[in-house]
Amino acid sequence: MVLPLIPLIVAAATAASATVAAKKGYDSYQNVKEAKEIAEATERKYKRSFHKFEQARQQTNAAFESYGETKLMILNGTMKSFVKNFRKLKNVHFSNKTVIDSIDSVSNVDHFMREVEKQTIHASQIVVSGISALAGGGLAAMGALGATTTFAAASTGTAIASLSGAAATNATLAFLGGGSLAAGGLGIAGGMAVLGGIALAPALAIGSLIFASSTEKKLEEIKKQRSEIEVEIKKLDAARNVLDEIQGYTLKMKQLAQCCDQLFAKYIDKMKKIISSSGSDYMKFRYEEQQVIQRAYQLAVIMKHLLDTPIINEDGAVSPLLKEVMAKTEKHLSQSDWE
Structure with missing residues (x-):
């Protein structure tokens, strides 16, 4: 009498198995769906x-290049003209401080003039050869780093080739790395670290994650990778913020x-007229x-401070001197006694 019950038990067991299988199938489908949604949303973000x-x-690179070109044009323009005409003067002696911080002795004037002349020669070599010859980040380096730093890497006659060397590489890596990042301070080494984060996007590998044997395990892996990529996103956002800051400083320095160059040009013209009409003896x-000559010299010093001041240092951080130089320059240029 028991035997007739067996088919009922088997049927019940079969139905239960079908229910469990259906539940697992539904869970698997939901896991796949959730994993795909997470992966795609993370990738989009x-x-x-x-x-x-x-x-x-x-944009930062473009700002560096634009400022670098401006520096070269100033060095090969007004600064070159200043050197040429100031060299015509004799018995130059400034008895009062007429420059930033200041260079006021004859010996210091001579040293300053030699340094400026070196820079104008380097700039002239580059301009004559064509600015487009500054390949490999040289023009960006000219804008990002100080004129002294970039030209120091160049021996006489090889300025163009040298500018695409260490100085250019440092500048490029520094701004690619976002400089001194708020989220960890990556510096130059961070150039590759941040760029390395790019590889994480393909690492999502949505297809392989979706069709793994264990959808539950793969869902956990997707969630883990989402957390890792969120960290990389924060790094990119921090880097972008620093790059925006650097770009702002670069545009301000160019302005x-x-x-300064416009005012400088006016005083150089005045200096030319004085030499033409009154000779070359400063003491006479x-x-x-004499005030005009002193002002022209003062503007030359102000300009050199600007051109020599780096936007970023070799660690990729915003130069600590930048704000101070900008403030001093603005103060000097806003003086009401400029004619």
């Missing part, structure tokens, strides 16, 4: 962040250099004429 970072990197000039 990463790509948005990287796109913004890449824009900031390109200050151009403003009238007081007003």
Whole structure:
């Protein structure tokens, strides 16, 4: 009498197994769906962040190059003209401080003039050869680093080749790395670290994650990778913020250099007229004429401070001197007694 119950038990067991299988199948489907949604959303978020970072990197590089070209034009223009005409003067002696901080003795004037002359010669070599010859980040390095730093890497006659060497590489890696990042201070070494983060996007490998044998395990892996990529996104955002800051400083320095250059050009023209009408002996000039010469010299020193001041140092961080130099330059240029 028991035997007739067996088919019922088997049927019940079969139904239970089907229910369990259906539940596992549904869970697997839900895991696959959730994993795919997480992977795709994380990838979209990463790509948005990287796109913004890449824009900031390109814009910062463009700002460096533009400022670098401005520096070269000033050195080969007004600074070169200043050296040429100031060298015509004799018995030059400034009895009062007429420059930033200040260089006021004859010996210091001579030293300053030699340094400026070296820079104008280097700039002239580059301009004559064509600015486009500054390959490998040289023009960006000229903008990012001080004129003294970039030209120091160049021996006489090889300025163009040398500018695409160590100085250019340091500048490039520094701004690619975002300088001194708020999220860890990566510096130059961070150039490769941040760029290395780009590889994490393909690492999502959505297809292989979705079709793994254990969808539950793969869902956990997706969640873990999402956390890792969120960290990389924060690094990219921090790098972008620093790049935006660096770009802002670069544009401001370019504007200050151009403003100073306009005033400088006026005083160089005045100096030319004085030499033409009154000769070359500074000690025989009238007081007003001596004042013009002193002002022209003062502007040369202000300009050299600007051009020599790096936007970023060799560690990739914003130069600690930058704000001070900018403030002093603005103060000097805003003086009401400039004619």
